[in-house]
Amino acid sequence: MTKVEIFDPALCCPTGVCGPSVDPELTRVASSIFFIEKKGLDIKRYNLGTEPSMFVENEKVNQLLHEKGTEALPIIMVNGEVVKIGEYPTNAEFATWFGMEEESLKAEKSKNRLDVEFK
Known part of the structure; x- marks a missing residue:
């Protein structure tokens, strides 16, 4: 079974919706991870700000951080091997790694409309 690990930079939240502006890339990644x-x-996500031990304990991640600094983040590992440095996976990459259709990683738009009347 495929195991994907994402080593994020220090983030206040993994969704990208906190702070002064929304980061659509973080929102896409969080959504894809939710569906996976x-x-x-098997997909895990580690935040440098809240789980620094994971970055120290993983020799490959630790080495990349010593060589490139935090510019290397995010670091993506598949089955223990580094496959991507400095950027998040695309939905196509997630789909390939997990043997699924890329479309299954996109949120379905609700067909139910909610009519709210304000008084």
């Missing part, structure tokens, strides 16, 4: 986890697949 929902399927019971």
Whole structure:
């Protein structure tokens, strides 16, 4: 079974919706991870700000941080091997690694409309 690990820079939240502006890339990644986890697949995400021990304990991540500094983040590992440095995976890459359709990583738009009347 495929195992994907994402080593994030220090983030106040992994969704990208906190702070003064929304980061659409973080929002896309968080959404993709949600759908992957929902399927019971093995994906983990570590935040440098809250889980620094994970960065120290992983020799490959630790070495990259010593060589390139935090500019190397995010670091993406698949089955223990570094596959991407300094940028997040695309939905196509997630789909390939997990053997799924890329479309399954996109949120479905709700068909139910909610009519709210303000008084």
